[in-house]
Amino acid sequence: MNAIRLLAIPVILSMVLVGCNPSTSSQPTETDVPAATQASEKVVITFWNGFTGGDRPTFEALFQEFNDTHPNIELKVDIQPWDTLGQKLPAALASGVGPDVSTPDYNVGTIWQYVNSGSIAPLDEIYGMEPGKIDINAMPPEVLEGFTRDGHIWAVPVNFGTLLLYYNKDLLAEAGYAEPPKTMEEFQEYAAKLTKKDDAGNVIQYGIALAENQTIPMWPILIWANGGDLTNDKGCSMLNDPKTVEAIKSWADLIVNEGISPVGLTGGDADNLFAAGKAAFEMNGPWAAGQYGPAGINFDVAPIPVGPAGAVTLVSTTPMVMSASTENKEAAYEFLVWWISKDTQRTLALGAGFPPARTDMADDPAFSENPLLQKFSAAAPYSRLYLPNAELFSQIDVDIFQPAIGRITRGESADVVLQEAHQQLNQLLGCPNQ
Amino acid sequence: MSHLFPTQRTQIKTIFGRIIPRIRINNAYLFVAPSVLVMTIFMVYPIIQALWMSLHDWSFVSPERPFIAFDNYAELLQDPRALNSLRVTTIYTFISVPAQIGLGLLLALALNQPIRGVKLFRSIYFFPVISSFAVMSIVWKFLYDANIGLISQWLVKLGLPQINWLQSITWALPAVIFTGVWKNIGFVMVILLAGLQGIPEEYYEAARIDGASRWSCFRHITVPSLRQALIFVIVITVIASLQAFDQVYIMTRGGPLFTTETIVSYVYHQAFRLFRMGYASALSWILFLIIMAISVIQLKFFRYHEID
Numbered sequence: 001m002n003a004i005r006l007l008a009i010p011v012i013l014s015m016v017l018v019g020c021n022p023s024t025s026s027q028p029t030e031t032d033v034p035a036a037t038q039a040s041e042k043v044v045i046t047f048w049n050g051f052t053g054g055d056r057p058t059f060e061a062l063f064q065e066f067n068d069t070h071p072n073i074e075l076k077v078d079i080q081p082w083d084t085l086g087q088k089l090p091a092a093l094a095s096g097v098g099p100d101v102s103t104p105d106y107n108v109g110t111i112w113q114y115v116n117s118g119s120i121a122p123l124d125e126i127y128g129m130e131p132g133k134i135d136i137n138a139m140p141p142e143v144l145e146g147f148t149r150d151g152h153i154w155a156v157p158v159n160f161g162t163l164l165l166y167y168n169k170d171l172l173a174e175a176g177y178a179e180p181p182k183t184m185e186e187f188q189e190y191a192a193k194l195t196k197k198d199d200a201g202n203v204i205q206y207g208i209a210l211a212e213n214q215t216i217p218m219w220p221i222l223i224w225a226n227g228g229d230l231t232n233d234k235g236c237s238m239l240n241d242p243k244t245v246e247a248i249k250s251w252a253d254l255i256v257n258e259g260i261s262p263v264g265l266t267g268g269d270a271d272n273l274f275a276a277g278k279a280a281f282e283m284n285g286p287w288a289a290g291q292y293g294p295a296g297i298n299f300d301v302a303p304i305p306v307g308p309a310g311a312v313t314l315v316s317t318t319p320m321v322m323s324a325s326t327e328n329k330e331a332a333y334e335f336l337v338w339w340i341s342k343d344t345q346r347t348l349a350l351g352a353g354f355p356p357a358r359t360d361m362a363d364d365p366a367f368s369e370n371p372l373l374q375k376f377s378a379a380a381p382y383s384r385l386y387l388p389n390a391e392l393f394s395q396i397d398v399d400i401f402q403p404a405i406g407r408i409t410r411g412e413s414a415d416v417v418l419q420e421a422h423q424q425l426n427q428l429l430g431c432p433n434q
Numbered sequence: 435m436s437h438l439f440p441t442q443r444t445q446i447k448t449i450f451g452r453i454i455p456r457i458r459i460n461n462a463y464l465f466v467a468p469s470v471l472v473m474t475i476f477m478v479y480p481i482i483q484a485l486w487m488s489l490h491d492w493s494f495v496s497p498e499r500p501f502i503a504f505d506n507y508a509e510l511l512q513d514p515r516a517l518n519s520l521r522v523t524t525i526y527t528f529i530s531v532p533a534q535i536g537l538g539l540l541l542a543l544a545l546n547q548p549i550r551g552v553k554l555f556r557s558i559y560f561f562p563v564i565s566s567f568a569v570m571s572i573v574w575k576f577l578y579d580a581n582i583g584l585i586s587q588w589l590v591k592l593g594l595p596q597i598n599w600l601q602s603i604t605w606a607l608p609a610v611i612f613t614g615v616w617k618n619i620g621f622v623m624v625i626l627l628a629g630l631q632g633i634p635e636e637y638y639e640a641a642r643i644d645g646a647s648r649w650s651c652f653r654h655i656t657v658p659s660l661r662q663a664l665i666f667v668i669v670i671t672v673i674a675s676l677q678a679f680d681q682v683y684i685m686t687r688g689g690p691l692f693t694t695e696t697i698v699s700y701v702y703h704q705a706f707r708l709f710r711m712g713y714a715s716a717l718s719w720i721l722f723l724i725i726m727a728i729s730v731i732q733l734k735f736f737r738y739h740e741i742d
Contacts, residue, residue: 010473010474010478010479011478011482013474014474014481014482014483015482018479018486019482053686086706086707087706090494090709091494094497095451099602113709117496117497120567172513198594200590200596201595202595202596203596213687214687262581262598262601263598264601264690265601269579272582276581276582278581305459394707395708405693406690407691410603410690
């Protein structure tokens with residue numbers, strides 16, 4: 001035997017092994033847990049989520065409370081960063097070894113790939129008027145709509161976070177503004193005024209921290225306020241619609257010419273900028289208040305300034321889904337129903353600052369003490385989800401929309417870039433090009 | 435290669451003092467077997483598996499994985515983003531390798547002298563090599579930040595304009611390359627240092643007696659003696675540069691408008707964000723073939739196996 005033959009053996013062996021593997025994965029097997037064992041032992045349900053942020057302690061306390069009040073169920077929670085979760089979950093759920101309950105991503109559009117691969121179960125049974133179920137009338141309608149497809153509801157909302165305008169009261173007062181802007185025109189004017197540069201021309205204070213990538217979306221709000229959008233009712237691109245183009249162009253011009261915001265910010269960068277007192281405005285959700293307070297920023301929140309299309313803001317709701325191959329359906333249901341219960345939502349709202357994911361708690365006395373919470377809740381009626389039914393969410397947002405914004409805010413012509421992006425998007429969505 | 439596998443005719447086996455009859459199987463193969471097994475499972479098998487996957491429309495989430503022959507490769511040739519990643523990787527390699535070799539050689543020469551604290555300096559320069567690249571990338575990301583980073587602060591104090599390094603389409607790639615070079619210089623330095631210390635002092639003495647200048651010494655003694663070590667570091671740094679990923683993923687995610695998206699970064703995007711494993715495998719195999727071709731050419735060109 002010489003060296004070549006020595007090398008050949010592992011290679012041939014590998015080829016045989018590869019060829020022998022079927023290229024279709026086996027279907028997950030469903031096993032029925034006998035009722036007897038469920039009653040006598042603790043049922044263990046696993047929950048993977050991505051709540052690593054400032055509100056993590058509130059979540060963990062709630063999970064502990066569930067375990068304490070439900071002696072026959074043990075909830076095992078695994079908290080990971082969102083992108084790690086997004087990588088591990090598809091394979092885990094598809095192969096039947098995934099967690100019973102999970103939050104695939106903070107963007108609703110990401111659950112559709114799991115629906116298509118049959119990895120998650122429809123949750124219609126969980127909604128209803130009977131006790132022990134989630135009161136369907138208490139659910140925000142846009143959330144239910146965003147979670148519905150083919151006549152089934154596929155998720156339960158963890159929370160309901162609207163975006164409002166955070167503003168630095170000190171920086172505004174310094175510039176002579178007693179009140180935050182009420183209209184989009186004022187918003188742009190204030191942002192330009194609040195941008196300060198040093199003698200060398202470097203920006204030392206930004207009007208607004210406008211994040212472009214890896215963030216809860218902020219640009220769509222500016223587009224919606226003007227009456228534009230990324231996609232229309234038919235599911236085709238609206239990127240070259242005059243209202244969309246006008247909205248993007250007006251803000252991009254301010255960024256390029258006045259430098260009101262840094263370019264290419266991630267969500268985290270934007271939060272850091274505001275928390276460092278170097279930006280006067282940021283559109284953000286209730287979770288951020290927990291970061292800005294300790295950072296010593298004298299801030300408040302106001303409704304997003306109104307544009308020609310009327311009041312609008314973005315709502316972020318994290319979907320919880322249930323694995324299609326879970327063996328502990330009843331226990332998982334119990335957890336999901338408990339999560340939406342008024343007591344849990346009240347604790348969550350007070351602890352994390354999110355409005356409750358229920359529409360019937362607006363008059364709850366516990367919330368009257370918390371002005372921030374009331375403001376975020378008040379925005380619920382006119383809030384919208386971002387690309388809720390888009391299966392190709394990643395491709396639309398990360399591969400087409402964000403690079404387009406990136407190019408325009410670096411000085412390229414909005415008309416040209418958006419026309420290109422419009423064609424790319426239509427091609428992706430399978431729509432005819434106009 | 436026969437000298438590496440001595441036949442049993444040259445060995446006499448004894449157990450308990452008794453000479454046992456010759457056996458056919460050579461000991462050497464048994465010694466090598468565990469390593470070969472590990473390499474087969476963790477290197478050879480995944481490579482073959484990737485080739486198999488690249489011939490299918492292989493998605494992580496869908497059970498349907500139809501055979502599509504070379505469609506993935508055809509799509510690659512048309513994909514502007516894949517071609518861009520080839521371009522970025524090429525630029526990365528062309529800048530990173532000479533920088534690492536040149537600076538590493540300078541460091542090795544400098545630290546080959548018996549100055550005080552030389553061992554400390556060698557450790558300091560080698561430290562980045564053994565540190566976690568992910569952690570270091572996060573540190574560098576903060577350093578490069580235009581608003582809260584130290585680099586910007588120092589440069590502004592020197593009167594230079596404030597640059598948002600990782601968000602600038604001109605400066606993001608140089609910034610990322612610099613971090614990569616910083617990470618690996620220590621490795622090049624250590625290898626070349628070992629090579630330098632193997633050069634007999636007599637050569638230099640003889641040269642100096644003959645009136646050779648410092649530069650002549652360097653050109654005619656140091657560099658030829660370092661040939662094996664230099665070839666080694668060149669091949670290794672080229673292979674590593676072609677696979678650049680860690681700092682790109684952490685610092686720029688493929689960068690402002692794809693200006694730092696290397697091949698592996700794009701493979702990651704296709705595989706773990708879009709779940710198109712077949713397409714990602716095809717791109718990985720293209721990279722594999724490129725690296726193999728370049729390495730073979732380099733070894734042949736430098737005549738690595740010849741001993742002068």
